[in-house]
Amino acid sequence: MFKKVMPLSIILSLRFLGLFLVLPIISVYALTLEGATPLLVGIVVGGYALTQAIFQVPFGNMSDKIGRKPTLLVGLLIFLIGSLIAAYATDIYTLMLGRFLQGAGAIGAVITAMISDLVEEEKRAKAMAVMGASIALSFAIAMGAGPILGAKYGVDTLFIITAVLSVLAIILLFTKVPTPPRIKHTYHEKAKTSDILKDPNLLNMIIINAMQKGLMTVAFVLIPIILTSDSFGWAKSDLYMAYLPAMVFGLIAMGPAAVFGEKKNKPREIFLISIVLFIISFLIMGLTNSSMVFIVGVVAFFIAFNMMEPLVQSMISKFAKVHQKGAALGMSNSAAYFMTFIGGTSAGLLLDISDREVLGVSMAVLAVIWLLWTFKLQNPTKHSHLFINHDQIDETKLNALEHEHIAEWYINDTENIVVIKYVSDAISEDELKSKIIM
Numbered sequence: 001m002f003k004k005v006m007p008l009s010i011i012l013s014l015r016f017l018g019l020f021l022v023l024p025i026i027s028v029y030a031l032t033l034e035g036a037t038p039l040l041v042g043i044v045v046g047g048y049a050l051t052q053a054i055f056q057v058p059f060g061n062m063s064d065k066i067g068r069k070p071t072l073l074v075g076l077l078i079f080l081i082g083s084l085i086a087a088y089a090t091d092i093y094t095l096m097l098g099r100f101l102q103g104a105g106a107i108g109a110v111i112t113a114m115i116s117d118l119v120e121e122e123k124r125a126k127a128m129a130v131m132g133a134s135i136a137l138s139f140a141i142a143m144g145a146g147p148i149l150g151a152k153y154g155v156d157t158l159f160i161i162t163a164v165l166s167v168l169a170i171i172l173l174f175t176k177v178p179t180p181p182r183i184k185h186t187y188h189e190k191a192k193t194s195d196i197l198k199d200p201n202l203l204n205m206i207i208i209n210a211m212q213k214g215l216m217t218v219a220f221v222l223i224p225i226i227l228t229s230d231s232f233g234w235a236k237s238d239l240y241m242a243y244l245p246a247m248v249f250g251l252i253a254m255g256p257a258a259v260f261g262e263k264k265n266k267p268r269e270i271f272l273i274s275i276v277l278f279i280i281s282f283l284i285m286g287l288t289n290s291s292m293v294f295i296v297g298v299v300a301f302f303i304a305f306n307m308m309e310p311l312v313q314s315m316i317s318k319f320a321k322v323h324q325k326g327a328a329l330g331m332s333n334s335a336a337y338f339m340t341f342i343g344g345t346s347a348g349l350l351l352d353i354s355d356r357e358v359l360g361v362s363m364a365v366l367a368v369i370w371l372l373w374t375f376k377l378q379n380p381t382k383h384s385h386l387f388i389n390h391d392q393i394d395e396t397k398l399n400a401l402e403h404e405h406i407a408e409w410y411i412n413d414t415e416n417i418v419v420i421k422y423v424s425d426a427i428s429e430d431e432l433k434s435k436i437i438m
Contacts, residue, residue: 018162020142042348048103049340079105087159151237214339286360
């Protein structure tokens, strides 16, 4: 499984590493370009997410028509061109164009589909976890390396590094990634958008994912601009002193949060704690006059973000019915990308027309409303999965058990396997087999 998943995970993580490298300092760099205003800087910070949201579905459809590998190549080439345009930009609008093109190479959904094609059904959850971990690692590396490399060699060099990373990803695509078979699934129910939005837990998770990503771009507009402004007077080369401890504490917090959320099945509690930390972080960053206290706010923000990150996608998958899963994840990620753009744009606008105090307090008030809403979230029911050859199954008996002990089921036509998600506390695997096997 790892041999199939790792090349694709590395390709995706290289792309995200390139996007994340510039995040800690791009707002400061963008302010120095011709025509820059805080609003336009905010659009630059979150601009990649807008085009990523727009082009996710078209890239997915393209991969179904012309194949996964050619689509990945197109996406990586667009990302490469965007990175080079951003590297040589001398005005804010050219940089904005480069950022929009970086996001337009929206290959995340294609890689997820390709992993599903390559990996056996029963190993797919672990494969997705590997992919998620590689993205989290890219984020951590970028938060440590971005400010240091950017201060020493310039942000334009970071974009050159990003272009090189995309070339490496293309080489990896054609040397290590096999051409996958097409996996066909049959679902006995149809996904409806209205059903997803009517499910309070799924709606809550979509909001959590969107808010987390939106606040991320607010922070990446706010932190470098304020630390290098007259308020604190830091040099760009000093920004690592804020990001490095934040990254370390964030990584430390990620492990226990993932264990408590996944193993102990208490994600609701993790999300609530994280939102409280978001509130505290923005109040500190908005109101303090001490650079050391400001760093405490930055650390609180990264702890909150990293506590949520390993749980969000997993919880959406757990709350969604099998036939809803693709649609629910697609809706959630689209909402998150749009909020990433809106977060950066809103932060730039507020800094343009007011000040950091208004921005910090506004985000804290928004997070309080988010906190009150999230109290309605429930922890997911524990389920297990059973994989049985389709020829052995009596579908009439299977249908009769659904909604009693079986949450949902579907058929992997390519592998001729029936996948059954059942309540493990209510029925054992052997008992379930005895009820549904012909």
